[in-house]
Amino acid sequence: MNRKPEDRLDKIVSDLLRGRRLKLRGGDAEEKAAITAAARLAGARQAPQRMHPAFRNRLAGALEQTPSGGWMTRRGALVAGLGLAAGAAGGAFLSREMETQPRRAGGEPIDPVKGRWVDVAALTDLPEGQGHQVVAGSIGAFLFRRGDSVSAVSSICSHLPCELWWSHRDGHLACPCHPAAFTPDGRPTNAYALPALNTVRVRVTAAGRVEVLGTE
């Protein structure tokens, strides 16, 4: 999209003033100075911010998981829902520790108690390799077609209960609630040690229709 820089910057400013997170694109780097200045001004609108009580509690829970020695372990933080991986500086340390720690794999299929196969699309409607969001009763899923076969994963993030969206540009499922992302087969991208997405049962009928195991 070839928008004027003043329009693009105003979109970023408007989002910040509405309390939304920074969503930037590659081309925004040209206005990096103005964008960081905007973020700083937005951050200074009120008195210094304090953590939201729920967020503070999550951090406290992580700190209290410490068995001994330090304040907390990687495992303790994961149990408390702080499944965010560290960046470059701590990466090697954490990855070594992760190898020795039991990790939540996730990725289990969803088998609704009163499940039924729901027709959601024609096979020919699904673009090759691109996420296609469908709803089958109470089950939301992203379908991915490769040739004549189709796979499906839940459309709900495995960390925060937010509906994912398909990023064509990045080729992954992104969470709008925090910077987590998943590959089409549901695995978290490298930066985040989150459980994989639940898989959703899907089949293709002889008539070329795609059905998802959903609910009434």
Next chain:
Amino acid sequence: MTTEEQAGQPGDILELPAASRATDIALDELELVYAFIYARVGNRADAEDLTQQVAMKAIPRLHQTAPASAIRGYLFATARSVLGAFWSTRLGLSEAELREDLALVIPAGPSPEAGTETVQQILTQLSDNYRRVLELRFLHGYSLKEVAAEMHSSVGAIKVMQLRALRAAAKVRIPE
């Protein structure tokens, strides 16, 4: 499913034990980190994610017996690193480029209370029009249309002025 797995379900609310003094200290320090980060990213969601990252990176390497000054120093050093990585990822630039071009300078010590004051210092160094448009937009929460009416101008002109004012604001250097 084991008890541990049950507790680890994403989004679970955990029964927290009474916070220990060590935890209180850590949380108080992380409050400073949060305010520090919020003042630089301008929104709660990103500030929470980044504060979590700081906790994840720094806390496992700290000991409860460490002096408060060392804890604070390490947390803020980690916050600098996390913020650099944040902007680098979002803008698709190397951290070196960002540090050079943006002077992503973060004070060595925590002074979150100075955030508003720093912004006022920046604004006072801008021309009258630039300062006014940023004050109305950011500090008073005016829409572009309201700013245009207040400044007897058009929305398009204010939008351009806002861009130029932010570019100018980015060039202002305040001694930290």
